[in-house]
Amino acid sequence: MRIITIDGLNAEVEVDGIRRKARLDLLPNAKVGDYVLIHAGMAIALVDEEEAQQTLSLFREYLK
Amino acid sequence: MRLSDEFRDESLVQQVASRLRTYEGISATIMEVCGTHTMSAARFGISSLLPDGITLISGPGCPVCVTDQRDIDAFLAIGQSADIILCTFGDMVRVPGSYTSLEKLRAEGADVRVVYSPTDAVNIAVGNPSKKVTFFGVGFETTAPATAVAIRTAREADLHNFYVYSCHKTMPPALRALLASGETAVSGLLLPGHVSTIIGTRAYEFIPQEFGMPCAVAGFEPLDMLLGIEAILSQIVEENPRVENTYRRAVKEQPNEHARELIEDVFVAADCAWRGIGVIPGSGLEIAPKYWAFDAKKRFSELVGSANPVSNSSCRCGDVLRGAIRPNECALFGRACTPLTPVGPCMVSSEGACAAAYKYGGPPTKNAR
Ligand code: SF4
Numbered sequence: 047m048r049i050i051t052i053d054g055l056n057a058e059v060e061v062d063g064i065r066r067k068a069r070l071d072l073l074p075n076a077k078v079g080d081y082v083l084i085h086a087g088m089a090i091a092l093v094d095e096e097e098a099q100q101t102l103s104l105f106r107e108y109l110k
Numbered sequence: 111m112r113l114s115d116e117f118r119d120e121s122l123v124q125q126v127a128s129r130l131r132t133y134e135g136i137s138a139t140i141m142e143v144c145g146t147h148t149m150s151a152a153r154f155g156i157s158s159l160l161p162d163g164i165t166l167i168s169g170p171g172c173p174v175c176v177t178d179q180r181d182i183d184a185f186l187a188i189g190q191s192a193d194i195i196l197c198t199f200g201d202m203v204r205v206p207g208s209y210t211s212l213e214k215l216r217a218e219g220a221d222v223r224v225v226y227s228p229t230d231a232v233n234i235a236v237g238n239p240s241k242k243v244t245f246f247g248v249g250f251e252t253t254a255p256a257t258a259v260a261i262r263t264a265r266e267a268d269l270h271n272f273y274v275y276s277c278h279k280t281m282p283p284a285l286r287a288l289l290a291s292g293e294t295a296v297s298g299l300l301l302p303g304h305v306s307t308i309i310g311t312r313a314y315e316f317i318p319q320e321f322g323m324p325c326a327v328a329g330f331e332p333l334d335m336l337l338g339i340e341a342i343l344s345q346i347v348e349e350n351p352r353v354e355n356t357y358r359r360a361v362k363e364q365p366n367e368h369a370r371e372l373i374e375d376v377f378v379a380a381d382c383a384w385r386g387i388g389v390i391p392g393s394g395l396e397i398a399p400k401y402w403a404f405d406a407k408k409r410f411s412e413l414v415g416s417a418n419p420v421s422n423s424s425c426r427c428g429d430v431l432r433g434a435i436r437p438n439e440c441a442l443f444g445r446a447c448t449p450l451t452p453v454g455p456c457m458v459s460s461e462g463a464c465a466a467a468y469k470y471g472g473p474p475t476k477n478a479r
Contacts, residue, residue, distance in 0.1 A: 069229065071259050072308075072368045083307065083360055086199070086249065086256040087227025090369075091307035091360040098359040102116055105126070105333075 049080050049089075059084060117331030118154075126336045127159035135347045137163030139295060140339060141433050143285065144302030145172030145461025146330050152470035154332040160339065167294075167433045168463035170284050170387060171302055173249045173277075174201045175455045175462050176431055178383040181277045182207045183417035185246050186215065188275065188410045195221045195238060197231035198246040201459045204452060208420045228253075228260035228274070235264065235272035244406045247276040251308040254278040254395050255369045258376035261397070261404050273406035275414075276397050279382055281305050282313050283393035289321045294433040298342035299325040300335070303357045310365040311355045318351035329357040376401055385455070386428020425454035430463050437467035444468060 047059035047066070055070045059082060068089045070076050081093035116122075142148055148168045151157060157166055170176050186207045189196050196212065203212045203224060216222040221241070225231050228245055235243035247257040257274060264272040281302065288294055301314055306327045317323045324345035328338025334357060341354040355361055373395065382394025397405040407414050425447070426440040437443050437456065447453040449465055456462035 069227075069256070069259055071372065072255055072366050074368065083304065085252045085304055087229055088256040088259070090252055090255075090304060090366075094359045098116075101337075101358065102122075105122060 047082060047084050049076055049078050049082060052078055057089065114331055117333040123332045123336065126333060130336060130340055131161045133161040133343050135343060138297035138346055139165050139167050140298045140300055140342055141167050141169040141294065141296040142300040143169040143171045144305065145459065146304065147300055147335065148463050149461055149466050150330045150335060152466035156332065156335050159336065167296065167436065168430060169433050170288065170384065170431045172456065172459050172461040172463065174205060174459040175427060176279065176384045177248055177277050178385050179208060179419040179421060180383065180417050183419045184414040185275050186210055186212065187413040187417050188244055188406060189215050189220050190413060191242065191410060193241050195223060195234060195241045195243045197223050197225045197234060197243060199248060200224045202246055202248060204458045205455045206452065228257045229263060232260050232263050232272055235269050236267065239271060242271050242273065244273045244275060247274045247278050250279055250281050250305050252304045254377065255372045258372040261376050261401050264404055265401065273404055273409050274397060275406040276395055278377065278395035279393055280395065283390050284384060284387065285317065287387060287390045288432065289323060296433060297324065297346060299323060300338050300342065301325055301327040303327060303329045303361060306357065306361045308366050308369045311353050311361060311363050313365065314353045318353060322351050324351040326354040327357050327361050329360065386431040422453060427454035427456040430456050437464040
């Protein structure tokens with residue numbers, strides 16, 4: 047889910063137009079626009095888009 | 111396109127699967143430790159994509175399923191207290207206790223509320239000052255920090271009507287216990303992606319080092335799971351067991367320090383009973399003494415102590431959770447036990463192996479083991 051707003055350690059996150067509240071206690075440095083994994087109302091991990099694209103392109107490369 | 115969609119890309123999945131099918135090593139059973147993997151594997155038909163001789167089996171990673179019957183009965187017993195509101199994650203509502211369930215208590219008029227996060231339960235306590243609000247803290251390292259935040263929030267707000275019954279558990283001691291028992295004949299472990307975001311891949315080094323067991327941390331999309339399985343198979347072929355991280359976009363080697371600080375502040379490690387496995391040393395998270403004012407086990411000690419669990423001997427959830435059998439090897443599976451009439455928690459929870467096997471057809475009964 048993508049972070050839409052941040053107010054202290056409280057954030058609003060969104061995916062496919064669905065919005066939810068999430069706490070940022072575990073990711074206090076997260077920024078608006080970051081992708082995060084949410085579990086039980088907590089952002090538990092940042093999703094590193096670069097790392098993801100790298101994995102995917104490795105694949106495409108290898109499978110060519 | 112969403113990132114997760116790319117990891118579901120059908121043609122990519124098929125291509126990786128055909129590459130995987132060139133595997134010519136020994137037959138192997140791989141345990142998917144996490145309940146979310148169990149559900150994902152069933153939903154995306156991962157088993158059917160694997161090479162001949164490679165099978166998946168579920169492990170102890172469904173938090174609701176591994177909750178001991180005594181803990182479920184104790185939480186239900188707290189419901190007898192006057193002016194009580196029981197708060198739980200939705201998966202627990204229909205889990206049968208020895209004598210009743212949260213669903214039945216609710217039908218009888220008890221105030222049982224499903225919450226999405228532990229903080230929701232704190233808010234219910236704020237809004238209902240004349241009620242005692244008790245949250246059933248079930249979950250692994252992924253969920254425990256959220257409960258810790260809830261307890262700290264309750265203390266900061268000086269709440270005197272919020273309690274937690276902690277059944278939180280930690281994964282590494284359970285894996286150690288399973289591997290040490292030697293009962294489960296697995297050749298590799300597919301490690302839980304979400305738990306690993308909290309504890310880091312370092313926490314699993316003992317698996318290859320002490321047990322010579324191949325393993326890989328994997329995400330939950332089909333491509334993620336195939337990558338993890340492929341990593342395990344190459345470790346088997348190379349006879350070089352190690353901890354491989356195939357979920358790099360979310361999981362690091364180091365633990366999340368904020369989570370560790372929260373867990374160490376609010377909880378203390380304690381011996382803990384797991385359904386089907388028994389007491390595992392140091393695998394539970396009990397509320398630390400400085401937060402005992404919020405500990406439901408202390409506040410309702412008499413009711414908690416009155417729990418007198420009787421086991422349903424024909425439900426084989428315990429065997430399923432150890433990877434000793436597959437769901438459809440239980441005589442009740444799909445007969446007396448269905449999602450509408452669940453006999454055990456593995457048929458109730460959305461992460462339960464029996465529920466996954468029932469919903470998606472599951473692997474054949476007679477397997478290559
Ligand atoms: S099918 Fe039902 S009775 Fe059998 S192990 Fe699973 S939950 Fe228990």
